[in-house]
Amino acid sequence: MGIVKTKNLTFEYIRRDDEGNVEGVTKAVDDVSIDLKEGDFVAILGHNGSGKSTLAKHINALLLPTEGSVIVDGIDTLDTDQMLKVRQTAGMVFQNPDNQIIGTVVEEEVAFGPENMGVPTKEIWKRVEDSLKAVGMFAYRTASPNKLSGGQKQRIAIAGIVAMKPKCIILDEPTAMLDPKGRAEVLRVLHELNEKEGVTIILITHYMEEVIEADSVFVCDKGRIVMQGSPKEIFSHVEELKELRLDVPQVTELAYELKKAGIPIKDGILTNEELVRELKNVYYR
Amino acid sequence: MSIIVDKISYIYEEGSSMERLALDNISCVIEQGEFIGVIGHTGSGKSTFIQHLNGLLKANKGHIYYNEQDIYAPDFKMQELRKHVGLVFQYPEHQLFESTIFKDVCFGPKNLGFSDKDTQIAAFNALRQVGLDESLYYQSPFDLSGGQKRRVAIAGVLAMKPDVIILDEPTAGLDPKGRDEILDCVKKLHDEMKITVILVSHSMEDVAKYVDRIMVINDGKLVFNNEPKAVFARHEELEKIGLAAPSVTYIMEDLYKAGFDVDRSAITIEEAKNSILNLLK
Amino acid sequence: MLRDITLGQYYRANSLIHRLDPRVKLLGTLIFIISLFLGQSIWLYALITVALIAVIKLSKVPLKYITKGMKSIVILVIISAAFNLFLTDGEVIFRFWKLTITREGIYQCVFMIIRLIYLICGTSIMTLTTTPTNLTDGIEKGLDFLNKIKVPVHEVAMMMSIALRFIPILMEETDKIMKAQMARGADFESGNLVKRAKALIPILVPLFVSAFRRANDLAMAMEARCYHGSEGRTKMKPLKYKSRDHKAYIALGVYSVLVIAISIFMKGRFI
Numbered sequence: 001m002g003i004v005k006t007k008n009l010t011f012e013y014i015r016r017d018d019e020g021n022v023e024g025v026t027k028a029v030d031d032v033s034i035d036l037k038e039g040d041f042v043a044i045l046g047h048n049g050s051g052k053s054t055l056a057k058h059i060n061a062l063l064l065p066t067e068g069s070v071i072v073d074g075i076d077t078l079d080t081d082q083m084l085k086v087r088q089t090a091g092m093v094f095q096n097p098d099n100q101i102i103g104t105v106v107e108e109e110v111a112f113g114p115e116n117m118g119v120p121t122k123e124i125w126k127r128v129e130d131s132l133k134a135v136g137m138f139a140y141r142t143a144s145p146n147k148l149s150g151g152q153k154q155r156i157a158i159a160g161i162v163a164m165k166p167k168c169i170i171l172d173e174p175t176a177m178l179d180p181k182g183r184a185e186v187l188r189v190l191h192e193l194n195e196k197e198g199v200t201i202i203l204i205t206h207y208m209e210e211v212i213e214a215d216s217v218f219v220c221d222k223g224r225i226v227m228q229g230s231p232k233e234i235f236s237h238v239e240e241l242k243e244l245r246l247d248v249p250q251v252t253e254l255a256y257e258l259k260k261a262g263i264p265i266k267d268g269i270l271t272n273e274e275l276v277r278e279l280k281n282v283y284y285r
Numbered sequence: 286m287s288i289i290v291d292k293i294s295y296i297y298e299e300g301s302s303m304e305r306l307a308l309d310n311i312s313c314v315i316e317q318g319e320f321i322g323v324i325g326h327t328g329s330g331k332s333t334f335i336q337h338l339n340g341l342l343k344a345n346k347g348h349i350y351y352n353e354q355d356i357y358a359p360d361f362k363m364q365e366l367r368k369h370v371g372l373v374f375q376y377p378e379h380q381l382f383e384s385t386i387f388k389d390v391c392f393g394p395k396n397l398g399f400s401d402k403d404t405q406i407a408a409f410n411a412l413r414q415v416g417l418d419e420s421l422y423y424q425s426p427f428d429l430s431g432g433q434k435r436r437v438a439i440a441g442v443l444a445m446k447p448d449v450i451i452l453d454e455p456t457a458g459l460d461p462k463g464r465d466e467i468l469d470c471v472k473k474l475h476d477e478m479k480i481t482v483i484l485v486s487h488s489m490e491d492v493a494k495y496v497d498r499i500m501v502i503n504d505g506k507l508v509f510n511n512e513p514k515a516v517f518a519r520h521e522e523l524e525k526i527g528l529a530a531p532s533v534t535y536i537m538e539d540l541y542k543a544g545f546d547v548d549r550s551a552i553t554i555e556e557a558k559n560s561i562l563n564l565l566k
Numbered sequence: 567m568l569r570d571i572t573l574g575q576y577y578r579a580n581s582l583i584h585r586l587d588p589r590v591k592l593l594g595t596l597i598f599i600i601s602l603f604l605g606q607s608i609w610l611y612a613l614i615t616v617a618l619i620a621v622i623k624l625s626k627v628p629l630k631y632i633t634k635g636m637k638s639i640v641i642l643v644i645i646s647a648a649f650n651l652f653l654t655d656g657e658v659i660f661r662f663w664k665l666t667i668t669r670e671g672i673y674q675c676v677f678m679i680i681r682l683i684y685l686i687c688g689t690s691i692m693t694l695t696t697t698p699t700n701l702t703d704g705i706e707k708g709l710d711f712l713n714k715i716k717v718p719v720h721e722v723a724m725m726m727s728i729a730l731r732f733i734p735i736l737m738e739e740t741d742k743i744m745k746a747q748m749a750r751g752a753d754f755e756s757g758n759l760v761k762r763a764k765a766l767i768p769i770l771v772p773l774f775v776s777a778f779r780r781a782n783d784l785a786m787a788m789e790a791r792c793y794h795g796s797e798g799r800t801k802m803k804p805l806k807y808k809s810r811d812h813k814a815y816i817a818l819g820v821y822s823v824l825v826i827a828i829s830i831f832m833k834g835r836f837i
Contacts, residue, residue, distance in 0.1 A: 047461075047462060047463070048432065048460045048463060149328070150327065173458075176457070177458060179327045179487045181326055181327075181527055182327070208461070242462075245462030245463070246461050246462070247461035247462075249532070250490060250531070250532035250533060250536070250554065251532060253554055254533065254536060254558060254561075258561060258562070263561075263562070272539040275539075276539055276545075279540065279545065279561070280543065282565060283545070283565065
């Protein structure tokens with residue numbers, strides 16, 4: 001069984017009008033069953049309001065299912081006695097770097113999670129050092145988070161989660177408010193954590209370029225998982241993705257346009273090298 | 286209408302420990318009807334620069350002329366400048382405050398002293414221009430989705446009937462469709478209303494697709510001021526200052542290196558496609 | 567202008583004052599404030615001045631930082647100085663229209679200005695040399711005994727530290743919203759009081775909305791990181807008295823004794 005498993009997960013919330021009367025019920029997550037393998041780099045795509053954030057918050061037990069269940073490393077999130085264990089196993093990083101930093105000094109910020117868990121002082125120091133090194137921010141350990149760039153702030157937020165030694169990290173659009181440089185920094189750190197430490201990464205995003213190197217991709221729409229597969233498989237469906245308010249990487253789009261114009265190249269091209277190879281095949285045939 | 290920026294410099298937090306030169310001797314001309322892209326990494330001074338264009342910040346040195354009038358002259362009315370040069374900040378939806386969308390959009394023109402009737406007509410037109418459904422006009426702006434809120438905020442500036450509209454990263458945080466919708470809307474304003482657009486963006490793809498001229502700001506200096514193809518052709522220099530060319534440029538570069546005689550100056554998918562098709566046919 | 571307020575801002579340096587236990591600094595600040603109101607003798611103020619200068623020197627915080635915080639209270643100082651100057655009874659030395667200035671008034675006025683300035687200096691030194699987390703740790707541990715009578719010390723301390731962290735962020739936000747509304751033609755500078763107050767609505771509403779959004783986000787982020795109150799919580803930097811703290815307590819004791827001695831001895835006298 002995988003590290004994160006949902007079974008018929010459904011989450012409803014009740015809409016109310018100004019007077020507090022019930023207007024109706026919205027299913028933010030609708031019958032989702034997924035099984036994520038430990039050690040994978042998983043990407044979840046979806047437009048704004050597709051339910052992907054709501055889904056993510058279930059994995060961290062910030063929200064509990066209306067129906068169905070979420071099992072994180074063998075623990076049912078509905079088992080409220082083990083809630084802290086779930087949150088420690090599946091750490092969560094949010095979109096706005098400013099709104100998730102509690103500490104006023106970098107190292108104290110990173111220590112916040114371990115402190116809550118009751119980790120002994122000596123061990124906290126070691127964890128803070130290790131996790132700041134893991135995200136390449138050790139040199140800034142005594143800096144004020146307010147003085148850092150967006151990408152650096154997000155790396156601190158990630159270090160704060162890493163210090164809790166989670167098996168899995170869920171990131172809810174961590175790059176949405178960053179510039180390209182900050183985005184690249186965060187992505188590099190995530191891949192390193194995934195490869196070196198074997199941490200399962202669940203990345204929620206709507207930047208297509210960030211998905212290319214994932215092991216598996218899920219696409220959300222109206223609270224349901226509408227597509228799943230490898231990046232190659234997902235990006236072979238250019239039209240469907242566009243209908244879901246999404247996009248494909250530029251090179252994929254170019255290959256797709258060429259194919260539409262009658263050049264016989266395969267679907268789901270994700271890198272420049274692949275395109276060059278394909279075009280060579282066509283050209284020298 | 287034209288804006289002439291003549292050797293402006295701006296010192297950030299002058300006299301404090303944070304003091305630094307945020308703008309360093311910038312000169313440029315912005316003509317009526319242009320679609321300009323401003324790029325630069327975070328902290329390069331591009332946000333500081335655009336705030337000078339409608340007088341929110343005052344340069345320590347240099348002059349800015351709007352329609353041949355010096356905006357720093359004592360008798361010049363800033364209110365007048367702000368009427369003509371609209372500025373949409375980053376995450377503009379965070380400045381919405383009224384109880385209904387329509388009232389919020391009326392805020393700008395009312396401040397400028399439009400009559401009630403003119404205010405309402407301007408607000409109505411602006412909301413139509415950004416393509417917001419009429420059924421939403423009298424709802425609270427706080428109930429809208431992120432993309433819709435942003436369009437309301439842009440309408441709030443458009444209602445002031447500016448000749449120039451400056452947008453600071455108008456697509457930040459939106460999903461791909463939302464990005465396209467906003468930019469297509471801006472493009473339409475430019476084409477149909479002949480509004481001058483200054484677009485600050487981190488996305489080279491967007492800049493390549495929409496603008497006629499790019500201004501690159503680095504370390505407070507204007508380092509490039511040219512049409513997109515000419516700027517992106519020098520992508521190695523851009524990389525040195527933490528920027529890049531659109532993905533398409535690199536695809537064409539790779540194809541060229543692999544022996545294809547493609548047009549290396551292509552910067553949009555459309556151009557790349559045509560160049561490759563020409564070669565293969 | 568908004569960034570000039572240094573209260574609640576930490577100045578990073580490595581000095582004896584920075585390294586002191588926050589409980590020492592809190593008690594020290596308290597004693598300092600009390601000593602300011604223990605009389606009006608020149609000698610008392612000479613002692614306070616010497617102590618204050620010594621602490622500022624030891625803290626390695628540039629004077630510029632401390633005086634910058636003063637700008638925000640200039641109006642307060644002027645108003646209270648004026649009240650003291652004109653409204654104190656005593657030996658009249660100057661009369662102008664309906665205003666009279668008395669000898670006592672001048673003394674009162676001077677002392678009030680000095681008191682206010684010293685008050686700000688003293689408290690600024692504390693916040694400038696103590697990280698907010700450290701400060702709240704100090705409050706939490708120093709007021710630990712209140713826990714027994716069910717005062718939620720930890721929660722209050724946490725609230726304070728979060729408030730301190732968000733002050734600069736919300737100030738920047740205010741600046742941004744103000745500029746955005748100015749770009750929409752808003753005018754905050756002209757008109758009468760009512761008009762100006764009304765002009766603040768377009769700033770205050772977005773600011774509150776944003777503060778609530780941030781609070782919501784932060785609560786979620788804290789929960790996600792296993793925050794569940796003080797129960798079973800450990801510390802990265804637990805407070806432990808070192809020998810320098812004991813010495814500081816002794817110095818504080820000496821200071822208190824001197825202050826009390828002078829104020830008793832010089833009761834009701836200026837010199």
